[in-house]
Amino acid sequence: MKSHLLHLLLYATLVSAFFGLWLRRGPRAQLQRGAWIWVAMVGGTLALAAAMYPFPR
Amino acid sequence: MAIELLGAWLVPGLGHWLLGERARAGAFAAIVYASFGLGLAHDGAVALHNPQQPVLSALQLVANVGVGLPDLAARWAVYGELAYRLPRDPARPAYRERLQILRQRARSGVSSYGTAYLWTAGLMNLLLLFDVWDGRRERGGRS
Numbered sequence: 001m002k003s004h005l006l007h008l009l010l011y012a013t014l015v016s017a018f019f020g021l022w023l024r025r026g027p028r029a030q031l032q033r034g035a036w037i038w039v040a041m042v043g044g045t046l047a048l049a050a051a052m053y054p055f056p057r
Numbered sequence: 058m059a060i061e062l063l064g065a066w067l068v069p070g071l072g073h074w075l076l077g078e079r080a081r082a083g084a085f086a087a088i089v090y091a092s093f094g095l096g097l098a099h100d101g102a103v104a105l106h107n108p109q110q111p112v113l114s115a116l117q118l119v120a121n122v123g124v125g126l127p128d129l130a131a132r133w134a135v136y137g138e139l140a141y142r143l144p145r146d147p148a149r150p151a152y153r154e155r156l157q158i159l160r161q162r163a164r165s166g167v168s169s170y171g172t173a174y175l176w177t178a179g180l181m182n183l184l185l186l187f188d189v190w191d192g193r194r195e196r197g198g199r200s
Contacts, residue, residue, distance in 0.1 A: 001099070007170050010095070011177070018088045018181050021081060022188060 012041040058193045065189040067125040069093075069182045072189035076196070085185055092178035093127050100162040101171025103128075103135045105155055106142040114143075123179030131175075135162070 001007065020034025065072020070086025073079075104117035118141065122128050132139050136158060144152040162168050 001170075002167055011173065014088055014092050015177065018085070021084055021088075022184060 008042060008045055012038050012045075016041065058190070061189050061193055062186055065186050066123075066182065069125060069127070069178075069185065072185060073192070076189065076192045078192070085181075089124065089178050089182050089185075090127070092174045092181065093124055093131075096171045096173075096175030096178060097131055097134070099167040099171030099174060100165040101173070101175040102159060102162060102168060103131050103175070105140060105159070108143070108145045117176070119183075120176040120179040123183040124175075125182060128179070 016034045016038035019037050020030040020032075024030045024033045061072050061075045064075055068086075069089035070082040073082035073085060102117075104114060104121045106118050107114040121131075129139060132141070136155060140151075140155055143155055146152065162171075165171075
């Protein structure tokens, strides 16, 4: 699999699931924290990519 | 406590299982093994200590070894032996063989993804050791 986007989504899912479980107790709190981390990772990466778009190599 | 910590390092999820947190143990094991499996499937670099880059390669090695027993299997599968270092002397056959394997995997085009997954699996498992440590202390265990 060579898609950057799919790897971003997959990696963010693994990491956010891990930290959601690791940092919080209880399914609701874990889900909230995991979702927050996932959005931060994916959203942050896409925002950075958009910011870099006008400056190609 | 030492048994739980050793078990948690060697087998991802085992530490939480021994503490009675079966659901969390299963979830953590699934996540760590998924990351590790994706790393191997994407030709991730199984790090060797390189005397020419001692600090950086040592950190990479720690990230790999952090996953415990699965790292042994990965080294056996990739190098055909439990290789942990690149020989200092480039004239040694082991130096050329191991370097060739590393370069061959790097040429696959997805190796950087695989390396990230492998490191992540090891580092997540090391973080779980802190959780097991805390969990054991909360239950009144002695260190």
